[in-house]
Amino acid sequence: MIFSTLAKRTFTSTAFNPYKVTVLGACGGIGQPLSLLMKLNEKVTDLRLYDIKNAKGVATDISHIPTNSKVTGFSAEEADGLNNALKESDLVLIPAGVPRKPGMTRDDLFNINAGIVYDLATAAAKNAPNAAILVISNPVNSTVPIVAEVFKKNGVYNSKKLFGVTTLDSIRASRFISEIVKTDPTKETINVIGGHSGITIIPLLSQTKYGSTLTKEQKEALIHRIQFGGDEVVKAKNGGGSATLSMAQAGAKFANAVLSGFAGEKNVIQPSYVDSPLYKKEGIEFFASPVTLGPNGIQEIHPIGEINGEESELLKECKETLKKNIDKGIKFADSKK
Ligand code: NAI
Secondary structure (H helix, E strand, O other): OHHHHHHHOOOOOOOOOOEEEEEEOOOOOOHHHHHHHHHOOOOEEEEEEEEOOOHHHHHHHHHOOOOOOEEEEEEOOOOOHHHHHHOOOOEEEEOOOOOOOOOOOHHHHHHHHHHHHHHHHHHHHHHOOOOEEEEOOOOHHHHHHHHHHHHHHOOOOOHHHEEEOOHHHHHHHHHHHHHHHOOOHHHOOOOEEEOOOHHHEEEOHHHOOOOOOOOHHHHHHHHHHHHHHHHHHHHHHOOOOOOOHHHHHHHHHHHHHHHHHHOOOOOEEEEEEEEOOOOHHHOOOEEEEEEEEEOOEEEEEOOOOOOOHHHHHHHHHHHHHHHHHHHHHHHHHHHOO
16 A cells, blocks of 8 residues: 555655755745745755745745755845746745635636736746646646646646645545544545545545445545535634645645655655546546655656545546646636747
């Protein structure tokens, strides 16, 4: 089982790996704690923070933390601020954009965030064509295809280095199942596949040892909670945004996994929404499943594994929605040609 391999993985690498990391949208609810966590990551030696507001302030604040990295803030007002933030970057995290308010779906964010991601991806394609691009801005199901189209347009697309960050769905799954079965959440892993919104998020409970012990009602409630866990946060924040702190932890965890792959660590496996061969024949270009990360980005995209009848039904619905979400992103990018 892929995830048990991951859990048993030991860190033997002591090599010092100097990586340049850029955060675009570094001063938002996600951007600030994410930047803080990247400052604490010993693989990062050069941290560049860009935002349309207050990047210098956040960068100066974080720069006082005594870890082995230089932190620089780049503002939109300075000439070439965005370009300089990206130059020679190894990994670019994109949490720029607007978050949801109560009653909104992630798809409702498309009109604003698609344009933001398009512009940032254009700058990344020109200034950091070899970087791993980690897309957090929603709707991820559509923003990742937008980045792919922009990179293609600029002749620098490398599907092995483009990632939609779906880690939050996996960490929620770990937490929520542990609350039911009363176990240590750090020891629980659930294979969550598909996409990153509502019914496109599919936790494969049948692949866990609890698949046969939980009642049908418990399983349905758990699947729904993992799919719509983000709504709990949006509702509780009551107009103050969506998940930021748990998302920052998820983003930092995934970024660390990508850097670990770059550094040559073995058996680094994380789920991610990527340009995937799994359902391409059905016209679905992007899909989330576990991927092995290596020195050049994605080393292997793993199939979803065995699923039961109910999960097959969920997968069918997921694919229908995903296809629409992906087409929407591609159409948007094409309309800017
Ligand atoms: P926020 O509004 O607190 O922060 C967004 C930041 O982006 C702000 O600092 C803003 O100034 C900046 N920004 C806006 N336009 C920009 C541009 N053109 N260039 C650079 N920076 C720009 O929002 P929050 O809560 O940090 O969420 C950010 C995004 O992440 C949203 O789209 C949200 O839906 C998404 N998200 C994704 C999750 C995932 O699992 N992938 C989970 C939670 C949120």
